[in-house]
Amino acid sequence: MDQNYNGNDNGPITKRSSPPLPTPRSSPYTQQLPTRSKIRQQKLKYTFVGYIIVLIFLSITQFIGVGFFKSGFLLSRNVLPGISTCHNIENGEINGDLTSSCLSPRFKKTILLVIDALRFDFVIPVSDSQEYYHNNFPILYDLSQTNNGVLLKFIADPPTTTLQRLKGLTTGSLPTFIDAGSNFDGDAIDEDNWLLQLHKINKTIAFMGDDTWQALFSDYINPNLNFPYDSLNVWDLDTVDNGVIEHLFPLIEKDQCSKWDLLIGHFLGVDHVGHRYGPRHYTMKQKLNQMNDVITKVVENLEEDTLLVLIGDHGMDSTGNHGGDSPDELESTLFMYSKNHKFLKKDDSFYDISNLGADYREVNQIDLVSTMSILLGLPIPFNNLGFPIDEAFGSTKELISATKLTINQIKKFRDLTPNLSNSLLDDYKSLLKHENDMFVEKSKQYQYKSLEECKSLWARFDLRFIGIGIGILFLSLTFMITYARSIPAVRVSTMSFEFIGSVIAMTIMGIVLSFSVCIVLKPADFSLKTCISIGAALGMVIGFWAPIMDRFSINFLYHQTIDFFMYNFNSWSFMGILFVAFHCLIFASNSFVVWEDKMISFFLLTFGFSCIYGCSVNSKLNKSQKILGISHAVTFTILTRIVSMINLCREEQRSYCEPTFSTHWWTIVLLVLISFLLPSTITSFYKLSDSYHSAAPLWIGTGLKFILFMNSIYWVFEYIQNNEYFNKYNIVGSNLIKSLKLAIARLVLFITLILANFSWSRGPLCVKLDLKDDLDIERINDSEEEEEKPNGKTATILGYGNVYGSSYFLLVLNFTGAVMLTNKPIGAISLSILIVQILSLLEIFDLLQIRKNLISPIIFSLLSFQHFFSTGHQATIPSIQWEIGFMTTENIVFPFTHLNIILNTFGSFFIIALSIPLITLWKIIPSSKPITLLSQIITNVTTLITYHLFTGLSSLIFAAHFRRHLMVWKIFAPRFMLSGLLIIVLNIFLIIFTLWFGTGRIINQVNRIFGK
Template identity: 25%
Template sequence: MLGDDTWGGLFPGRFNRAFLYPSFNVMDLHTVDNGVISHLDEELARDDWDIIIAHFLGVDHCGHRYGPDHPEMELKLLQMNEMIKNVMKNIEDDTLLLVLGDHGMTRTGDHGGDSVDEITAALFAYSHSLNIPLPLQHQSVPFPVAQVDLIPTLALALGVPIPYSNLGRVIEDLLITVNHTFEEAAHHQVFSLELNVHQVANYLEEYRKHGSEFPDDMWQRLEFLSEKISRDLHELPLDKQKQVFVEYLTLAKLMCEEVWAKFSMTGMTSGLLLMVAVITLAYLVLSSEVMADDEMCIVNRIFYITLFVNALFVFSFYISVVILGLVAFLVLAIFLYFHRSRFSNIFAKIDLLEIIPLFIALSVCLGTFSNSYVVVENYVTAFLLVSVVTVQVFSSFMKQQKKKSVYGLPSKLVKWASNYWGLMSISSLLVVLVCVRISSWFWKCREEQPWCIPGHVHTTLAGLPQVMRNWRYFTSVFSLILLTWLPRRWLMMCGNLNGSKLGVVLVRKVPVICSILVASHWALQAVPSLQGSPLRMYVVLPPLLTYFFAVFLMALLFFVPLLIYEVPPRKDDIGPVTENPYNCIPQLYHSLKAKYSTDNPKRQSIPIVYGLATAVSAPLVGTLIVLLIVIVLLAGDGVSPGILLLVGTTVACLSAQAASTWMNADSLGDVMKPSWSSVCTWFMLSLHFFYSTGHHATFPSLHWSAAFVGFEGQWGSSNVIPAILVGFNTFSAQIIFAFSLPLIVLCPLSFGVVFPKLRNSRLEGEDTRQGEFLFVEDRKIAASSLLFTSVLYIILHAIKVLFSAASAFILRRHLMVWKIFAPHFIFDAVSFIVTSFFVPLGVLFTLRIIDVLDMFGVYLRHKYS
């Protein structure tokens, strides 16, 4: 093919790089063409070539820049016309000249769609020895041929076999020369068509053997023609034989187009409608939880909307998509009209400053309609993440100033930045800025990013120069140590790693063991002498042990999630406790508080429990430690510092959220309810994590090396384990942030306990020192907050995949649909599936922890009553 041009020249001759790839500017109309023309006569004069390809770009650039009716286009076409005349004079008698384009253009100079002007391009054929029939030359409408027809024609003209997977029909008139008599020409045409038919028939038969299906009616017609060809075709006149061959090749191409080149408009439209309905369903669940007190209201809405979604799917097979779309949106409009008060109420409670981060997050979805945006989505995502955090920080400042009477914005800002909340917010924002900027070092280059210079972070240790190996190895190990030590330090500071219970001991020891195993695996991989050695088989042992310990710890934390330590007090009476087990923990807490006061004579006999204030988030953090170690193992040692930066970015975002929450909270209910902006930040973090671990929404960017971490063929022919490893590596961002989503709800309370100065003085009347223990006290708020966060987070991912699907649907005829839009939609769809699975998993794990805390309260009640 000649590339992205409107006209080009194809000459039998030698492939010459000198004029195929000269340097040029995108908007330059002449540099490439003049370079090709300057070499063309010299190459034609040589006798050592069989094929020459001359690639002209000026007409294409002129069409894009000025359109087909501009005077510049006339000049370019005149230049091409003179070039073709010159080539026609200089070629030998046995040379075939073909001038063709790979596409047409619209009246505005564009292409990539499916209009006639765009998919029709000229084909000019000339040779001194050609004998093209005169009626064909005088037709008012040119003889139509498909571009795939060039393949068998050129193959037979050059005397080489037709390619195996060709579906084109030979242009038989281009194979007739002036030396052929009429009878010889007819025999030659029929023989060429017969070769073409046998090649296509062999390909279709082999294709069907691999389980592929064709339309029955068309396949039966092809079989009938095949039997006719093999049985009595040679008894027919030559013109009848030619007619049968042409009919077979035409039908074969139409049949394959029916299977391969057609879009199911009904399926695509109904799928988009179903996605809209499901997103509406999720939002209704969200609004019901916020606004409705009756739990049956939520159940009823889920039932009716689910029934509506399934009805859409069933009717999509029987009703026109236009009618179906109108009915679907009419039903949704009627439903929203009768429930408009609920929607107006929920949006009335959202501050304008909360809408801005939501708008920024949704702008990611709008960008999917641009191929230029998709190519640089990693850059845009990083910028928008910083924008969301910046808006969140300064919106908290603006909310606080509404309650004060300090005049002058500079003085307000200085005073705000000098207090504890402002200092923590500004510091968190600076950390996010630095970490996001440095994390760009760990991006991987797309094929469409020629400006991108690939680094060495994704190169294995064994592939690095010797001088760089030690530096990279010890930097990676140091990052792995920090990645393990910092979360453990947090848990120790919160009092969750005291005692000798099995869960506590394993959370203390297993991450350290896994880190040592990962560092050992990296060291063994870098030893060149192990390549081909029998000791090579032991390289897989550290990853396998890491997988085992990680799975074992996560399973144990699900069944025994409490990371607390109870110091047995002296036997003493703690007062009467109510018989209601759901109220015993708050009553026990207040009793312990009273008995622990300095004027209590029984102070030494009260029970002491470490880690209760962070008992809900501690198992989540313990699980995330081993998950991150496995991600580092699969991503490779070079990405270890990048993942450490991403963890720092996430912690900084949580710190900014906690400061903003406590700064503007008027009640504990405000602290326990997450904001829209915090969920939007989490959504942007998941996208940023995806790109900053070296991934892109393209198949060439998949880290296939992850399939062999701990696996080198010992599982036989099964691809299940390698597929799981590659999938876990590719969608690790979605897994981590979906599973850890409850941290958005928990972090303000846990930060308020660890950093007491963070707590708002307006809430001194309420006991804010209970931390996450408040969710045990009020299960309804806990369930409501988790449901709100989960549904909103899934809605954001659903909207993103909806826009990706819509862009692939609308731009299905775009030049870059299979290169950019279709892979982007596939990755977004799989990301949404992974997110939809791990978000409920993380919420169920959190609810499991709260249930066990309830049981622990019952245990304390019986023990100290």
């Protein structure tokens, strides 16, 4: 422990009258500091900068490791550049009865309408259902009961994100998992697709709706008939749909039909209702009714020679989200209708309406590509893997012709694809022996085997990059452990610039050597960028280890590590190591990954009960301290249990989990109450150390209360805007509420992230100088140190015993206000509990004297994970709360939209990362050795990074190990991506905000005022 640590001194500190009390340098009365004090401040500054630079290099090494693993694990595929034509498939390849590789078009014009997230059970009759999403879109089912319409279950391929679905629906290929990352940054499709084929024969394409089409097909859409709308503002339910309707109906009028050959309309309202409210909200009924009216009107105006195709690109789960591969997300809708075309109905076309569509025939979404191409007289796109939809053709003869074209195209694709050309040859030859219906069935089997083989081929991982990434992260972890815990803190501080010089030199050497090797040897599949990255990473790792090996022997490091554990190792350390080990082992099982939230809560509850026991049997504590410690431990344990009851269930948890993360009237009321209760609770903690002075009343009693109250008002308006009762009677104008919400959100974020942090960096400490006359001295507690001044006054510095912690905690509150705004009401309630848990832990660490113990930063890390889950998140793509991005903007505006999502997703980790220095700073007096104090903070910061490196590396290793597991893309891959993002985000946040902006400022300010 620091020799100036005064953990049990909760009262004011009285400074003797001689020498006089120091004053800040900024004061006009500041005296010239002694030369020795200036030297100490310069040394503190250089030491701090050294630490920052070392951590920057360490973080870069980790980023490179994560990048390599990502490149090897997240799959991508090479697209074959071929473009099909009506003459590039040899005539007569099958049975010799085709006169052309393209059939005559069945329709002159086509209307393709996409209703985003149109889950299949939204459009079929469901008996005895009171859900808003059932029985409110009957037109499709009614028309499918005639021979002119067909309704099928449309199965999407994961990932179920719009951009990937549009790629599959137009190219017939299967996007891989990594393509999901481009859903918000889509590039034009560079492979053959049926829109390109239409464009090649000078057909006119009109479009209106989701601007994703604009990003993918801008070269093919007629610029005079192109009406894109912003697609990602999920809180806007009507703008896109109204825009589509505005341009759709004029274009389908008889005098306007000659302007286009293909008309595409993409509606987004159903999807946005799901994202914003979930499918069970009354707004879903309104939106489905609107879509029903639109389709009814389109059918009424449909020309005789026009084909109407209506599809959903994916479904949605019970929370309204999508992106994964649950049945509700995969099962969408396909409807085809024409006034003069009879569809080939199967014997099983009509089904029992009481079982949510379970018996309806399923077709794959990629099957639409060959179907549309043949119906429109186009060559089938070169990379297509789908099969024609039986019902789309008017007769068996047409279906057989379409099947022959498709099998020719698939065979051509396989012949030109490496690793495919020599397989399935026997299956192809055998199907040539069959005719009519048997030929179609055998062709389906051939296509299915080909599709499965392609999936297997594209699921190939680059084990070299995976191994390099894991290796770099492992080397970073070994150094981080040594840097954080094995080398004495005082030696680490003096070695910072040795690390910097060594790292720079070895990095340059590594880059030069790797560049030379890459130029000379030209290794296969290793680009120059890859070689340089490997050289830089290895150079940095060697650069870190070189000074240690030069200064210390392996034997010394071994004994130093043993001494560290022997000196600090106790039951608390053992518990911390167990928590880390068990958390790492979670990733060895898909079931444990699924239930990670409950295991984290179990770890924290175990620690809480251990603290209760520890405080009750600790002989070093007096009776009052035991009571205080037990009360804090009980508080922490109860709050931890309450938080564990807030959850957003994963799909895999559904049968054993009751979701509680939702917005109700009582959560709004509780949020309003918290705006008064939380500041009062924090005030009580400050008064324990007599620190509620100077800046504290302004920040906590006024500022925090105002911010929390404004947050609650924002969510009150949001609740009113979404409530069926208020909307039914038009009690409050929606435009007024919308404007007020935007104003509140912008004001709160400006105050918390800019104004409050600027004021904090220039503001005073939470201390107060109290002068008392001689006559008042007698009324001061006898335990206080006192001495009369020559003028009969005694000076007491109130808050002196917590001068660091009380002031630094105000910075934590600044960021907490912003994070709470960007979380839904029950999530904000959870974060309020997090603040109380942090303060209780700090008091427990102080009383039990375990602030230097390994357990302290580990428990903080576990808290960040617990509140990640309790704020409505899981390690899944659908749980990302994209709608929060539009709290401060109506459209996507960088960086504000992205900032909201980042604060929402990683908010609990930010709060904990910012609070880590408090383990050292809470309830200590000004230190005469600020460098030692800084070293202890760096130890806790690097321990936090080490914890995330341990869990992240374990997640990566087991994701690689289970790369062929059935649940790899549903469970293991999303969890490894969360780990990788945490490594990146936390390193950046810790360096910039926790250390550079927060810790550096508070230590420097206290040292200037109280330094000796």
